[in-house]
Amino acid sequence: MLFLPMEASDAGWLSDLFKSSPKQVKSPKHANSPRRAAPAKRAPPAKRVTLAGPAASPRQRNIKLAALGPVALSPSAFKPAAPTCDPAKFRIVLDVGHTAESEGALSARNVSEFFFNHRLAQRIEQTLKADGFAETRLLLTEGKARRSLVKRVAAANDWQANLFLSIHHDSVPSKFLEEWEFDGKKSRFSDRFSGYSVFVSRSNPDFRTSLAFAELVAREMKAHGLRYAEQYSQPIMGRHRRPLLNKETGVYRYDELVVLRTTRMPAVLLEAGSIINRDEELQMDSPQRRDIISSGVAAAVKQFCDRRWAILGPV
Ligand SMILES: [Zn+2]
Numbered sequence: 001m002l003f004l005p006m007e008a009s010d011a012g013w014l015s016d017l018f019k020s021s022p023k024q025v026k027s028p029k030h031a032n033s034p035r036r037a038a039p040a041k042r043a044p045p046a047k048r049v050t051l052a053g054p055a056a057s058p059r060q061r062n063i064k065l066a067a068l069g070p071v072a073l074s075p076s077a078f079k080p081a082a083p084t085c086d087p088a089k090f091r092i093v094l095d096v097g098h099t100a101e102s103e104g105a106l107s108a109r110n111v112s113e114f115f116f117n118h119r120l121a122q123r124i125e126q127t128l129k130a131d132g133f134a135e136t137r138l139l140l141t142e143g144k145a146r147r148s149l150v151k152r153v154a155a156a157n158d159w160q161a162n163l164f165l166s167i168h169h170d171s172v173p174s175k176f177l178e179e180w181e182f183d184g185k186k187s188r189f190s191d192r193f194s195g196y197s198v199f200v201s202r203s204n205p206d207f208r209t210s211l212a213f214a215e216l217v218a219r220e221m222k223a224h225g226l227r228y229a230e231q232y233s234q235p236i237m238g239r240h241r242r243p244l245l246n247k248e249t250g251v252y253r254y255d256e257l258v259v260l261r262t263t264r265m266p267a268v269l270l271e272a273g274s275i276i277n278r279d280e281e282l283q284m285d286s287p288q289r290r291d292i293i294s295s296g297v298a299a300a301v302k303q304f305c306d307r308r309w310a311i312l313g314p315v
Contacts, residue, residue: 220296
């Protein structure tokens with residue numbers, strides 16, 4: 001079993017991302033523990049996904065794109081005759097990982113992953129909108145972890161989004177955790193690993209396009225001087241080990257992720273960085289790092305939306 005059942009000790013980290021039958025769901029052990037975001041750092045209220053009329057489905061677009069190539073790559077091939085992607089109409093869902101009720105991982109300084117996810121997703125939303133991607137929506141979901149997965153996928157599918165990007169921050173399996181005191185409180189950390197990682201599922205109906213977008217995101221992260229989290233390819237991760245699809249950029253395969261395999265559009269999950277690593281948590285908390293990641297994601301979306309990419313495919 002690659003992914004079930006999760007240990008209760010991992011409940012706050014990755015288990016929210018999996019499908020599981022209710023009897024296998026252990027109640028979160030930390031529900032009454034101090035594993036909460038500081039009240040002052042509460043994320044602002046949820047903004048709903050608004051549902052709009054139908055857009056061209058990814059499938060329809062792919063048929064169009066498939067009809068284009070392969071082509072001889074003369075300079076004229078780069079001049080779009082008809083844009084396949086109009087930024088003003090391109091529907092992007094930025095899925096804020098976890099919920100206020102089920103906050104995901106806890107940072108080395110006891111701030112919830114949900115808080116980090118929400119703040120970064122908001123910055124990415126602003127950047128994309130400023131770049132003309134008006135149909136960018138934050139997807140904030142309420143409720144318990146697994147029910148929220150169904151809800152967030154349903155919202156993206158109902159809206160007929162063209163692209164789905166789930167925003168998360170990373171932690172480690174509990175066996176790597178060490179203790180320290182922060183703010184007078186016993187806290188847990190691991191400085192052993194750091195970095196971003198990008199995940200795709202082969203079970204997504206449009207795996208190839210998902211992978212192409214994942215590559216664009218990962219390349220942007222790398223181009224901005226960030227390093228990817230290499231541990232997911234290593235035996236030490238045990239059942240958390242994932243196939244590394246590109247050892248240059250840090251794109252991994254993670255077939256079981258609900259938000260990647262049940263979405264009906266290209267879907268990618270970005271672990272933006274580790275918040276259990278004390279040094280990297282401080283960086284992830286900085287506006288500069290959020291700007292770097294946001295502009296990287298926006299650049300990746302622009303390339304994805306570009307017809308030249310459609311002709312060339314991932315290279
Ligand atoms: Zn997460």
